[in-house]
Amino acid sequence: MVNEATEQKQTRASSIYWRLRNEILDGTRPPSAKLNIRDLCETFSAGLSPVREALNRLSSEGLAQQSDNRGFKVQPVSLLELVDLTQARCWVNEIGVRKSIENGDAQWEETVLLTSHRLIRTPRILPQHNTAPNPKWAVAHKDFHQSLIAACGSSWMIDTCSRLFDAAERYRNLARVAGVSRSDPRDEHHDIMSAVVNRRADQAVDLLNAHFNRTAQLVQTVVGGDAESGD
Numbered sequence: 050m051v052n053e054a055t056e057q058k059q060t061r062a063s064s065i066y067w068r069l070r071n072e073i074l075d076g077t078r079p080p081s082a083k084l085n086i087r088d089l090c091e092t093f094s095a096g097l098s099p100v101r102e103a104l105n106r107l108s109s110e111g112l113a114q115q116s117d118n119r120g121f122k123v124q125p126v127s128l129l130e131l132v133d134l135t136q137a138r139c140w141v142n143e144i145g146v147r148k149s150i151e152n153g154d155a156q157w158e159e160t161v162l163l164t165s166h167r168l169i170r171t172p173r174i175l176p177q178h179n180t181a182p183n184p185k186w187a188v189a190h191k192d193f194h195q196s197l198i199a200a201c202g203s204s205w206m207i208d209t210c211s212r213l214f215d216a217a218e219r220y221r222n223l224a225r226v227a228g229v230s231r232s233d234p235r236d237e238h239h240d241i242m243s244a245v246v247n248r249r250a251d252q253a254v255d256l257l258n259a260h261f262n263r264t265a266q267l268v269q270t271v272v273g274g275d276a277e278s279g280d
Contacts, residue, residue, distance in 0.1 A: 061095055062098075062099035062100075062102040062106075063103075065089070065093050066103035066107065069084070069089075069103060069107060070107060073123055073219065074112075074219045075182075076219070076223050079223070080123055080124065080223070081123060081125045082122060082123045084120065084121035084122055084123060086100055086104070086121070107121075108121070111124055126219075126220065126223065126272055127272070128272055131220055131265060134213065134216055135217070135261055135265040137213055138213045138214075138217060138261050139261055139262070141206065141209055142194075142197070142257055143254045143257070143258070144201070145198030145203075145207070146198055146201075146245065146250065146253050146254060146257060148200070148201035148203070149197060149200035149245075150253065152201070153200035154200070157196075158246045160199065161196045161242055161245055162242065164189065164192045164196040165193055165196075165239065167189045167192070167193075168192070168193045168235075169238065171185050171186045171189045173186045182225065191211075191214055191215075193242075194210070194214055195207065197245055197257070217264070217265075220268045223271060224271045227271045229271050237259075237260050237263075238260075240256050241253060
């Protein structure tokens, strides 16, 4: 039976995990940045155990890297990984979209329409700032892309698409932090939505792949200069 102390430790570890995960994904903690356990204990006012548990969880997801002698660091980035990641997104999302178009019912269509509408209506930049990203847009963006494959019938595929999205979002945010961002993608998202709800599978896949590759090409201009090998 789990006692109260264990539950508190697990809750603390989960809180630290989510904080670090968000900071890695949004670029606040850059690639290869050291994740010193004692510094993190001080930052989060936590003990060694929950911090180490959070770091191990991040390592299992490929967001942190552990060295026997040098502790933890944020997972490095590389052009090779970006190309691999983009290709994997294209492959997996193609299957997910095709199966969703084949299997999806009216409720699924409504979800795609709803998430598309919410994404288009949500500003990418916070209204009171000129450059600060809007976290609500980031949520709406992922919700839209996940809705496209939500009727594929495979929870494994849905989870894989989610993890691939997060990995790609990290690269996109690194470009944003470096001052490189693409033009407003609302038209692309609308066209993808239209092709999906109208059951035009080939067109939907072509538009989605172009969408992924267009973003990757932009990110390459940043990663190419700063990335280190993931070895």
